[in-house]
Amino acid sequence: MLEQKINEVFGDQEPTGFGSGWWSGVLSAFFGVLAFGAVVCLHFPQLLTSPELRPYYPMPVIRLLIQALIVGAILFGVVSGMLRRKKVLGLTGMGFALAATLLGGASVPINDTLTEGPAIGLDWFLLDMLLMTLIFSPIEVIWPAYPKQSVFRNEWLTDIVYFLSTHLPIQITSFLILLPATQLTKYLAIPGLVDAVGRLPWLVQFFLAVLVADLSEYAIHRAFHTVPFLWRFHAIHHSSPALDWIAGSRSHLVDDVLVRGGMLIPMMFIFPRDMIVAYLFFVTIHATWTHCNFGPTVKWLEPYLILPRYHHWHHTSQKEAIDKNFAIHFPWIDKLFGTHYLPEDGKWPDTYGLHNEKMPAGFWRQTLYPFVR
Ligand SMILES: [Zn+2]
Numbered sequence: 001m002l003e004q005k006i007n008e009v010f011g012d013q014e015p016t017g018f019g020s021g022w023w024s025g026v027l028s029a030f031f032g033v034l035a036f037g038a039v040v041c042l043h044f045p046q047l048l049t050s051p052e053l054r055p056y057y058p059m060p061v062i063r064l065l066i067q068a069l070i071v072g073a074i075l076f077g078v079v080s081g082m083l084r085r086k087k088v089l090g091l092t093g094m095g096f097a098l099a100a101t102l103l104g105g106a107s108v109p110i111n112d113t114l115t116e117g118p119a120i121g122l123d124w125f126l127l128d129m130l131l132m133t134l135i136f137s138p139i140e141v142i143w144p145a146y147p148k149q150s151v152f153r154n155e156w157l158t159d160i161v162y163f164l165s166t167h168l169p170i171q172i173t174s175f176l177i178l179l180p181a182t183q184l185t186k187y188l189a190i191p192g193l194v195d196a197v198g199r200l201p202w203l204v205q206f207f208l209a210v211l212v213a214d215l216s217e218y219a220i221h222r223a224f225h226t227v228p229f230l231w232r233f234h235a236i237h238h239s240s241p242a243l244d245w246i247a248g249s250r251s252h253l254v255d256d257v258l259v260r261g262g263m264l265i266p267m268m269f270i271f272p273r274d275m276i277v278a279y280l281f282f283v284t285i286h287a288t289w290t291h292c293n294f295g296p297t298v299k300w301l302e303p304y305l306i307l308p309r310y311h312h313w314h315h316t317s318q319k320e321a322i323d324k325n326f327a328i329h330f331p332w333i334d335k336l337f338g339t340h341y342l343p344e345d346g347k348w349p350d351t352y353g354l355h356n357e358k359m360p361a362g363f364w365r366q367t368l369y370p371f372v373r
């Protein structure tokens, strides 16, 4: 398997703490790959970049960012090379940075006039990957719930492929397709109701939007657990052997589309479009965060807002919490419907994944899994 190969080539037995050259090596490789991908985007913008995003790029800033990534990859590569016996991580980062530079670096001009039309959307994948990593990886490294869990834990590559799959052409699940989808508000909105809701204070509107979304999500999510045909799709989300921010991306396309659609359509009857967009931002961040390997908990907040420990119990394979905690924002929705489970003592689950069920490995086999069983 590819993941095993990667672990063999890049891994070693040395410690991975700060000062061991491990983090500088990882950062060098990460920055190098991002810079290389970005320069390739500059060369083939028509094919690779999303038409929806092009008008919003402040190109001088983007070029500066690419430059910074190249410099970062080289500097971290040098540091890692000095600190660590196995040089391959740092060399990989420097190799990609060098390739990006040889291809013209940040100053590659964009000559053709770009037109709308199908594109792969590599730009969105790279940008979102960088942003999400910047937000979530530091908190997982500094305050982990499971300190022994590596960033490159078992099946991490599968989850990266899931992340990739929701960012490339069939962007049905990605945020960007949801934005045009909110255009539907024109047809679905109940005018009197939308106007009345629109006059409420912003915070009240937002709270109501999250509440309506979570109630719909609760119903759909519970159906995914109880209807055997639907469970086949949702089992994939539950098959990650460990949780971190990237594990949250593991989800079957059918699961994503039904959940997102089932949440958005009721919202479109009630809320103005900008409130739905605000909610989409919120759910992206909140849902990703609740999958994080992030230990700190605010005791008094736990009954009101879902924190990572709560959603982790939804993912456990331990019998006591199976089919519990369906809500994704408000834990009291589960209390209301009798599906709440959260040990008082601050305990986290011991095991994750499927209970009594085997899932094939890898993105493609999992995508086919619901249909071939
Ligand atoms: Zn579930």
Ligand SMILES: [Zn+2]
Binding pocket: 237, 248, 291, 311, 315
């Ligand atoms: Zn989850």
